[in-house]
């Protein structure tokens with residue numbers, strides 16, 4: 001058995017960031033910018049008025065008067081030059097006319113016909129946004145996952161088409177004679193294939209495209225057929241058939257198809273029989289069948305691999321700190337990821353593992369907010385101890 005860290009490093013060694021494709025800005029949210037993009041203009045492109053009022057020059061005193069000689073609006077520049085004792089009616093977003101050094105807001109003047117007079121208490125701010133105060137031509141947006149806020153920036157930079165990493169296609173293969181699809185009528189010795197739904201949702205939330213392949217029965221021929229259907233995917237994920245039973249055929253069949261194994265079995269609980277390798281050039285993750293085992297391995301290995309394929313780098317899942325809400329016993333020879341509940345408290349949140357940690361319990365998984373990380377070989381720990389956890 002290798003450690004979780006070694007296994008994750010081997011998973012990353014199987015993955016390379018995918019190529020870029022171009023999408024319209026409108027479809028770029030949530031995608032990963034594949035390479036830096038550059039602004040081709042300043043924003044604002046001209047000194048602009050920040051307020052509705054009157055553009056003029058100098059530092060007017062209360063009672064000073066100015067003659068109106070024109071009007072500037074957003075999208076309607078006034079092309080003349082302002083001289084002393086002259087003013088131009090101006091609106092928010094309009095270019096500041098030549099010769100003007102400030103905008104006096106309309107609340108601070110009294111207007112009579114084409115003359116304005118500065119009132120007592122007029123504020124001294126210029127109300128001018130300098131050209132390029134937001135960004136300059138040549139400003140770079142670095143590769144990252146694009147959030148809604150980023151799209152306004154790209155649009156302002158006049159970037160209509162965005163280079164993004166192609167969405168990884170993740171083929172998901174449930175395996176086992178006991179499985180039927182939701183909605184079918186199972187025999188009494190059958191259960192519903194459930195894990196693939198959470199795994200598909202997890203990878204899709206991360207920006208991948210999940211391809212749910214048919215359930216492969218526990219025969220070499222059928223596993224071969226369904227594994228072959230994964231050709232063209234960027235990542236192949238099998239569920240079940242990873243352990244040591246007579247019907248656990250996934251590793252054997254994949255190897256007969258030329259899978260180069262990167263590792264098999266990890267010192268973690270749940271998820272011990274995890275397997276990884278490269279099948280016909282495609283990274284492959286063989287998840288254990290128990291629902292919680294497959295989904296915990298999904299968080300710990302599958303999602304980091306998807307992020308690596310997207311070009312987001314090679315990082316383990318983010319962890320956070322909490323304090324134990326109850327005493328916990330010693331761990332065994334495997335790092336234990338315990339389904340736990342978080343409760344807010346003064347300072348760090350309190351984390352309390354559920355009493356029942358069987359890797360078949362989907363209900364407990366749905367009630368959990370976090371995976372408490374108990375390092376392998378750790379002793380008993382009292383309530384109040386600071387610990388690491390992975391938010392779910």
Ligand SMILES: Nc1nc2c(c(=O)[nH]1)N[C@H]1C(S)=C(S)[C@@H](COP(=O)(O)OP(=O)(O)OC[C@H]3O[C@@H](n4cnc5c(N)ncnc54)[C@H](O)[C@@H]3O)O[C@H]1N2
Nearest residue numbers: 174193194195239240241242243248272288289290291293
């Ligand atoms: N003698 C040993 N037996 C087992 C060991 C071991 O070390 N020695 N390891 C146990 C551990 S730990 C795990 S985890 C499981 C993993 O076994 P497999 O990956 O071979 O999974 P299966 O046997 O196919 O299934 C296990 C369990 O999960 C159910 N299952 C499978 N696929 C799905 C699915 N898509 N949706 C819902 N449920 C699924 C399956 O019916 C079984 O109940 O092995 C232990 N055994």
Ligand code: MOO
Nearest residue numbers: 270271272293359
């Ligand atoms: O790893 Mo198994 O996942 O302990 O149930």
